[in-house]
Amino acid sequence: MESLQIITGVLAFKPCSSVAQVDTSPYVRPIRQLGFAPFLKKKTKIETLWIRASSLNGGTSQEGSSVVDNGKGNKERGLLFGTEKDDTGSVVGFHLIPQPGDWEINDSHEELATQTVEEVTDIEEEEKIQTRVTYNIVFVTSEAAPYSKTGGLGDVSGSLPIALATRGHRVMVVSPRYQNGTLSDKRYAGASDVDCHIKVYCFGGEQEVAFFHEYREGVDWVFVDHPSYHRPGNPYGDSYGAFGDNQFRFTLLCHAACEAPLVLPLGGFTYGEKCLFLVNDWHASLVPILLAAKYRPYGVYKDARSILVIHNLAHQGVEPAATYSSLGLPPQWYGALEWVFPTWARTHALDTGEAVNVLKGAIVTADRILTVSKGYAWEITTTEGGYGLNGLLSSRKSVLNGITNGIDVADWDPSSDEHIPFCYSADDLSGKVQCKTALQKELGLPIQPNCPLIGFIGRLDYQKGIDLIQDAIPELMEDDVQFVMLGSGDQRFEDWMRATEETYKNKFRGWVGFNVPISHRITAGCDILLMPSRFEPCGLNQLYAMRYGTVPVVHGTGGLKDTVETFNPYARGGSGEGTGWTFSPLSKESMLAALRVAISTYREHKSTWEGLMRRGMEKDYTWESAATQYEQVFEWAFIDPPYC
Numbered sequence: 001m002e003s004l005q006i007i008t009g010v011l012a013f014k015p016c017s018s019v020a021q022v023d024t025s026p027y028v029r030p031i032r033q034l035g036f037a038p039f040l041k042k043k044t045k046i047e048t049l050w051i052r053a054s055s056l057n058g059g060t061s062q063e064g065s066s067v068v069d070n071g072k073g074n075k076e077r078g079l080l081f082g083t084e085k086d087d088t089g090s091v092v093g094f095h096l097i098p099q100p101g102d103w104e105i106n107d108s109h110e111e112l113a114t115q116t117v118e119e120v121t122d123i124e125e126e127e128k129i130q131t132r133v134t135y136n137i138v139f140v141t142s143e144a145a146p147y148s149k150t151g152g153l154g155d156v157s158g159s160l161p162i163a164l165a166t167r168g169h170r171v172m173v174v175s176p177r178y179q180n181g182t183l184s185d186k187r188y189a190g191a192s193d194v195d196c197h198i199k200v201y202c203f204g205g206e207q208e209v210a211f212f213h214e215y216r217e218g219v220d221w222v223f224v225d226h227p228s229y230h231r232p233g234n235p236y237g238d239s240y241g242a243f244g245d246n247q248f249r250f251t252l253l254c255h256a257a258c259e260a261p262l263v264l265p266l267g268g269f270t271y272g273e274k275c276l277f278l279v280n281d282w283h284a285s286l287v288p289i290l291l292a293a294k295y296r297p298y299g300v301y302k303d304a305r306s307i308l309v310i311h312n313l314a315h316q317g318v319e320p321a322a323t324y325s326s327l328g329l330p331p332q333w334y335g336a337l338e339w340v341f342p343t344w345a346r347t348h349a350l351d352t353g354e355a356v357n358v359l360k361g362a363i364v365t366a367d368r369i370l371t372v373s374k375g376y377a378w379e380i381t382t383t384e385g386g387y388g389l390n391g392l393l394s395s396r397k398s399v400l401n402g403i404t405n406g407i408d409v410a411d412w413d414p415s416s417d418e419h420i421p422f423c424y425s426a427d428d429l430s431g432k433v434q435c436k437t438a439l440q441k442e443l444g445l446p447i448q449p450n451c452p453l454i455g456f457i458g459r460l461d462y463q464k465g466i467d468l469i470q471d472a473i474p475e476l477m478e479d480d481v482q483f484v485m486l487g488s489g490d491q492r493f494e495d496w497m498r499a500t501e502e503t504y505k506n507k508f509r510g511w512v513g514f515n516v517p518i519s520h521r522i523t524a525g526c527d528i529l530l531m532p533s534r535f536e537p538c539g540l541n542q543l544y545a546m547r548y549g550t551v552p553v554v555h556g557t558g559g560l561k562d563t564v565e566t567f568n569p570y571a572r573g574g575s576g577e578g579t580g581w582t583f584s585p586l587s588k589e590s591m592l593a594a595l596r597v598a599i600s601t602y603r604e605h606k607s608t609w610e611g612l613m614r615r616g617m618e619k620d621y622t623w624e625s626a627a628t629q630y631e632q633v634f635e636w637a638f639i640d641p642p643y644c
């Protein structure tokens with residue numbers, strides 16, 4: 001009977017007579033994020049609803065409590081509820097349904113009946129953001145914006161942890177503290193040395209690493225400090241190519257990330273052993289292997305879980321087999337990382353093809369595997385998209401899922417973006433054309449508001465299909481269009497961009513380099529964004545483009561296919577449907593055909609074009625929906641026993 005009443009949601013809890021304390025330190029969690037807000041009496045202003053971290057970390061069994069402001073400034077003690085602990089005293093969960101004795105029921109139907117529609121909406125809003133179970137999450141990544149970013153991984157690592165923390169999880173991001181002697185070093189200025197040095201044994205020696213920490217936007221940003229992270233260049237290399245010791249640098253990161261939850265008293269409390277490691281790409285892939293091989297045999301992390309998030313399968317951290325002995329793993333675990341190249345991929349007659357593959361090791365030992373879109377989750381199980389790991393990934397299909405990335409909608413918002421000269425929104429698009437002419441002026445292109453302006457932003461890499469653009473440019477430049485490219489990477493493509501700018505002075509601009517403000521201005525100023533990616537695990541630029549009313553023309557692959565809906569002029573009684581164009585197969589001809597349809601729609605059907613822009617701008621790109629799906633996977637990860 002009582003539980004039935006709970007389901008109908010007409011209960012309100014009366015204050016109990018137990019200790020109520022308020023702590024505004026960052027290490028407390030809002031009660032509403034633990035799922036209680038809907039049960040609180042309406043018209044009671046929820047001012048401070050916190051659970052003391054001390055009670056979460058082994059306080060008395062008196063459990064958490066809340067303080068509710070009754071609107072008159074008097075603090076009433078609120079709901080009491082139970083915490084669930086293991087035999088070490090660590091909190092493992094909460095009684096989401098209050099236990100007998102913890103609460104009293106006030107089932108006043110009258111009060112509910114007097115609620116206004118607005119109040120009911122408030123309750124729905126509260127319900128939307130509630131999280132049932134929270135986790136201690138350790139997010140391990142080689143880059144995290146705004147501290148470090150070379151591509152989409154940096155963006156995701158900079159925003160997904162915040163979205164998870166907002167939903168009530170305790171989140172730590174562990175990443176290297178890069179110092180390259182430029183102004184960008186200042187990005188770490190808010191992180192201070194926590195005075196905790198640890199020794200890591202790998203690569204034939206003892207390495208001392210330090211930890212820096214900054215608490216920002218609800219997240220513990222932890223930076224691993226070691227001299228190998230201090231050098232000119234980006235996180236992975238410099239103008240001479242990739243650093244030769246990357247395997248060493250990221251081995252250090254993984255060892256340090258495994259120690260961080262045990263040794264760092266962040267806000268006074270460690271994260272402890274019962275945490276969930278989210279490890280991103282090959283750089284963090286040693287973590288699940290270390291949990292299984294180095295810690296669990298000694299009873300440590302026996303209840304932790306790990307989830308491998310694959311942002312790009314093309315990079316796997318493959319090194320000669322001899323490297324294995326340097327990784328700090330027991331010899332008997334070699335098989336987990338063992339990788340033998342097929343005969344055709346060997347370099348000479350005596351090459352046995354033996355190697356170690358760190359990403360492969362994580363695919364074997366992680367408790368679950370995620371990719372950044374559903375389409376890519378399937379593609380990596382195929383010969384074409386699996387980069388040699390398709391067989392292994394197929395064998396783990398039951399724990400493989402895809403969740404499409406969200407974007408930082410505050411950072412990428414055309415109505416408030418500080419990088420663009422004119423702001424605009426779906427309700428008032430007038431600033432968009434002003435951004436376009438300002439961009440033409442900035443780039444020294446003829447100022448032509450009606451000339452279709454096509455953009456490309458991205459790493460100049462084989463993945464991104466730059467060679468297709470190269471092939472298509474001579475034909476495309478015959479048309480009355482302008483084209484701007486922003487990117488850095490492969491030297492050949494950089495040189496080609498510079499040379500093409502010389503050839504088509506009034507039509508083509510190639511900006512070689514990595515420049516975030518310019519990327520915002522191109523996203524806002526262009527009419528069309530071209531992404532002919534060979535494969536694209538998710539892709540963020542097409543999401544940014546749609547949010548800015550810039551219509552994407554993309555190759556129908558991976559996340560691009562999942563997120564860009566091809567325009568259908570006949571749908572919805574002729575008013576049209578879709579947010580852009582996807583083309584397939586990946587060929588110059590099909591790319592040009594899609595671009596030409598887009599260009600003629602832009603020129604000849606202005607209202608149709610506005611419809612395309614608006615539909616793209618109005619889509620929901622927030623991390624909220626992705627974070628909810630991540631939570632589902634977290635739950636699944638803890639259902640099964642960990643890998644050991």
Ligand SMILES: Nc1ncnc2c1ncn2[C@@H]1O[C@H](COP(=O)(O)OP(=O)(O)O[C@H]2O[C@H](CO)[C@@H](O)[C@H](O)[C@H]2O)[C@@H](O)[C@H]1O
Pocket residue numbers: 150151152153155156311312372405457458459486487488513514515516519536537538539540541559
């Ligand atoms: N020259 C430049 N100047 C300024 N900014 C630049 C730039 N070049 C790239 N960027 C920025 O870097 C990011 C690139 O993100 P993407 O998702 O498109 O690709 P990436 O391949 O790096 O990411 C991988 O990881 C992400 C995240 O999961 C997946 O979406 C993707 O498919 C996968 O390949 C965007 O924010 C973009 O604006």
